[in-house]
Amino acid sequence: EWKEAFSQWYDCSTNVCIARLGFTRWLEQGEKIDHDAVRNTLKTMRNWQDEIVNYHRCRWTNATIEGRHNRIKAYQRRHYFTRNRECYKAGILIECNRLRLPC
Known part of the structure; x- marks a missing residue:
């Protein structure tokens, strides 16, 4: 369910401000899950937060x-x-x- 929430955020965020807010909420939801893989994922996502959210500026990928x-x-x-x-x-x-x- 948490993973699906990320996919929905990624597809449905219309601009950077909404994306940043949604990403912060998604991180907070992940903190409530007590699992090693989730903790590792959260650490990576926090380290790359700006780059992930910046996708919503122009929606280009490599x-x-x-x-x-x-x-x-x-x-x-x-x-x-x-x-x-x-x-x-x-x-x-x-x-x-x-x-x-x-x-």
């Missing part, structure tokens, strides 16, 4: 960058012994932009 980073890492694992550097770089560019290529 998900696209993280996705491309994961694709590059996966490509590196699959092609560890590629000898031709130009083919390796071209493969990474194709891997990262394959959704933009015309069929």
Whole structure:
């Protein structure tokens, strides 16, 4: 229930002031739960509170960058012994932009 309250806060906060207030309430609800995992989560959330609430300023995330980073890492694992550097770089560019290529 507490976790679902966080998801609802994340989706439904309309601006930064409301988001900050809702986040503070969510933290207070978590303090009432006596569990090690919850305490660790609260510690992390307090440390990153400004960054988490700032999402509500413009609602941008770095998900696209993280996705491309994961694709590059996966490509590196699959092609560890590629000898031709130009083919390796071209493969990474194709891997990262394959959704933009015309069929």
